[in-house]
Amino acid sequence: MTMFDYAPYLVAVLLIGFLLSLAVHIMREYERAVVFTLGRFSGVRGPGLILLVPFVQQLVRVDLRTTVHDVPSQDVISRDNVSVKVNAVIYFRVIEADKAVLAVENFLMATSQLAQTTLRSVLGKHELDEMLAERDKLNADIQEILDSQTDAWGIKVANVEIKHVDIDESMVRAIARQAEAERNRRARIISAEAEQQAAEKLVEAATMLAKIPEAMQLRYLTTLHDIADERNSTIVFPFPLDFLRPFTAPDGKHD
Structure with missing residues (x-):
């Protein structure tokens, strides 16, 4: 063959x-x-x-494995009119394969685009200070919104993390001036409050000393002792005006 x-x-x-x-x-x-x-x-x-x-x-x-997607940097204008660039990363996975194929043409692209728009929408409702100080709360808000909207696609958004908040150099200088002014304001308030508390304590002390004359005499002796400890060459003795009243009485009358 x-x-x-x-x-x-x-x-x-x-x-x-x-x-x-x-x-x-x-x-x-x-x-x-x-x-x-x-x-x-x-x-x-x-x-x-x-x-x-x-x-x-x-x-x-x-x-069905968890997908890590890097959201491109987005231009965001905060509620206090500060322009910033923000990027984030999202973690999601498919939990219902049939919905991921039947309900959306490309679930990866759809989730990415939804994450970008949601990031701009949520951060635009907050001020810059909140973006910098309350990231955990913002991450949770974005994750909740994404998870509710991707549920129809059979996708579970597990986590969202804001990575960077980039601010323009001129805005950084303005924020630094604002922070310095805020620190000066707080310092003046603290100083004024200290003066107020000191004045209140002085009034309380004067009231207590006025009630008991012997206490004023003890305070007088304590002051002399403090001056002597400083080794000064000159000591000034306060002279009570009450001692001069008999000599300054009108018509030379004495008590």
Whole structure:
């Protein structure tokens, strides 16, 4: 027998091999197959070995692992009219493979675009100080909005993290001046409050000393002791004016 006699068998083997390659599919543990029969959805299969009818059934592979997507830098104008550039990262995964294929054309692109618009919308409602100081709250708000809107696509948004908030150099200088003015204001308020408290305490002390004359005398002696401790060459003694009253009485009358 010549080689041409084996040609039909060879063609049959190749044809069977080709049909098997179209019929046999292996899904990994993190993959699911969305199967269509004559264009109609017929179920989700996997993981493991899947047999399909060639030319009649087709499948679309869907990865169920968590996807990390970097949201491009977005131009945002805050509520206090400060222009900033903000970028973020989102973590999401497919939990319903059929919805991810049937409900949206490209769930990766759709989620990315939705994340960009949501980032601009949410941050535009807050002031710059809130963007810098309350990132956890903003992350939670963005994650909640994205998760509610992507639920119809069978996607679960697990987390959102704002990475960078870039401010223009001129605005940085303005913010620095504002922060310095705020610190000066607080310093003046603290100084004024200290003066007020000191005045209140002085009034309380004077009231207490006025009630008991002996206390004033003790305070006088304490002051002399403090002056002596400082080794001054001159000591000034306060002279009570009450001692001069008998000598300054009108018409030379004395008590």
